[in-house]
Amino acid sequence: MKRYTYAEAAAELRVEESWLRRHIRRLPHSKKGRVVTFSDADLERIDQIHHYEPSTGPLALASAPAGGSHPLVHLKPLPSRRGA
Template sequence: MHADPPRPRRRLPPPPPPPTQRAGHNDEQEPRLYTPAEAALLLRVSESWLRRRAGRRHIPCTFLGKHLRFSAADLAAIIAAAAAPATGRRPNRRRPHPTPITDLPHDGSHASITDAPDTNRSEI
């Protein structure tokens, strides 16, 4: 019988650097991205409104792949755009009344043939 060769030892990942030695980043330099739920709470709007407007690209936002996120700059731009002064009354969104039809048949037109005696029939 022969002996099994020794199995190689598994290496452990290196420990993370202490908080004071992290590549010169601190919490103030790292960008903060908000989820739609967090951004909606900060803006005090519904999440569905925020998602709909971002999906139509009506408000600034960030897409990380398929994930929607908002930066602090995005939120500031949304607030600034909403702070525009009112310019007067809101336009009427109703559709105008349909125009009256003026092409109705009149005497002597082809549509009044039904009033004339039928000359194409032969009487039996």
């Protein structure tokens, strides 16, 4: 099972590492001594906890697929433009 450090988890979630550190008490994680790590399941739960589902507008009218996954799960984020 892959374990992520703060920096690796922040990169996977596309958030600042400081955000993870500030909110660690409310986020799923593992802690052994002072070492904090995140599993793939932890990252998925964090993503679900902070997922927003619109209550109005065209996406609110779309019914959820039978599999229970998000209707836009096939979309992938664009690459970062910071290097350009």
